[in-house]
Amino acid sequence: MIVIADSGSTKTAWRFIMGGEGILKKNSAGMNPALLDVPTLSAIAADAFALVPGRIPTKIYFYGAGCKGDTNITKIKQALAPFVGVAPLFVESDMLGAARALCMFEPGMVAILGTGSNSAFYDGNELEKNVPPLGYLLGDEGSAKEIGRFLLADYFRGLMPVSLRSAFANKFKPSQTEILAQVRSVAVPGQFMGQFAPFLDEFREHPYCRELIRQIFTSFIERNLLLYAEAMQYPVHFAGTVAKTFEPEITALLKSRHIEPGNFSASVIDLLTDYHQKKIS
Numbered sequence: 001m002i003v004i005a006d007s008g009s010t011k012t013a014w015r016f017i018m019g020g021e022g023i024l025k026k027n028s029a030g031m032n033p034a035l036l037d038v039p040t041l042s043a044i045a046a047d048a049f050a051l052v053p054g055r056i057p058t059k060i061y062f063y064g065a066g067c068k069g070d071t072n073i074t075k076i077k078q079a080l081a082p083f084v085g086v087a088p089l090f091v092e093s094d095m096l097g098a099a100r101a102l103c104m105f106e107p108g109m110v111a112i113l114g115t116g117s118n119s120a121f122y123d124g125n126e127l128e129k130n131v132p133p134l135g136y137l138l139g140d141e142g143s144a145k146e147i148g149r150f151l152l153a154d155y156f157r158g159l160m161p162v163s164l165r166s167a168f169a170n171k172f173k174p175s176q177t178e179i180l181a182q183v184r185s186v187a188v189p190g191q192f193m194g195q196f197a198p199f200l201d202e203f204r205e206h207p208y209c210r211e212l213i214r215q216i217f218t219s220f221i222e223r224n225l226l227l228y229a230e231a232m233q234y235p236v237h238f239a240g241t242v243a244k245t246f247e248p249e250i251t252a253l254l255k256s257r258h259i260e261p262g263n264f265s266a267s268v269i270d271l272l273t274d275y276h277q278k279k280i281s
Helices: 040-051 070-084 094-103 143-156 162-170 176-184 190-196 197-203 207-223 241-245 249-254 269-280
Strands: 002-008 011-017 021-027 059-064 090-092 108-113 118-124 126-128 235-238 261-265
Touching: 002 094, 002 176, 002 269, 011 040, 011 269, 021 040, 040 070, 059 070, 059 094, 059 269, 070 090, 090 094, 094 108, 094 126, 094 176, 094 235, 094 261, 094 269, 108 241, 143 162, 143 176, 143 197, 143 207, 143 241, 162 197, 176 190, 197 207, 207 249, 235 241, 235 249, 241 249, 241 261, 249 261
Parallel strands: 002 059, 059 090, 108 235, 235 261
Antiparallel strands: 002 011, 011 021, 108 118, 118 126
């Protein structure tokens, strides 16, 4: 049994390749080691491995947000240790997972727009360049977190048009005091703010929303993609729910800057599974 996992801050997608028995699928909570402790990470993994009780993997490939640096990688390895036995365990970034899924064995530019955001140039095997994403405090342009942050700020400052403000209030019943307290206290602030992002999709034809979409994804392009010379030389592929949701608008913005759009995929786990199966064969 080979196990492949692709984890963001919100969700982890698992694939258990059972040989002649096919492929089992499971979704669990996100496993970002930069945000969660080892017991919490291990409990999430236990929920996933409950799908295959008593089965010991021969290899595990875990791709995840926050899986960078010895400390965070060690946390994932410790969390998975009870389930892997002596199987080789490979822990890599979600950025490399997206690149391998979307580019396979060819070079290309890859971006992730989900709860957070990231980008990289992939040489066909490994990530060659990576502009620091800087996380929810200093970066994450183009992400669900960033969309939620703008919507909340505009709502509380009265910058959101009255008709939309009423719809936002009816949908979320936001309290400024409670929202600020939640942002300061929740374990994953980006995930909390990201829950408001679907509102932008729901009202995307409203002039205010169209302009906000333009601003948010222009910021991602200018503060991330345009820092790579390769963005003008290779197609830019996108992973993540936000990227897929706003594919038409992102595509138009890229073309206006003479950047070639590549493939868009809300989830890369099945493509990532194909990559590893091709590599094995």
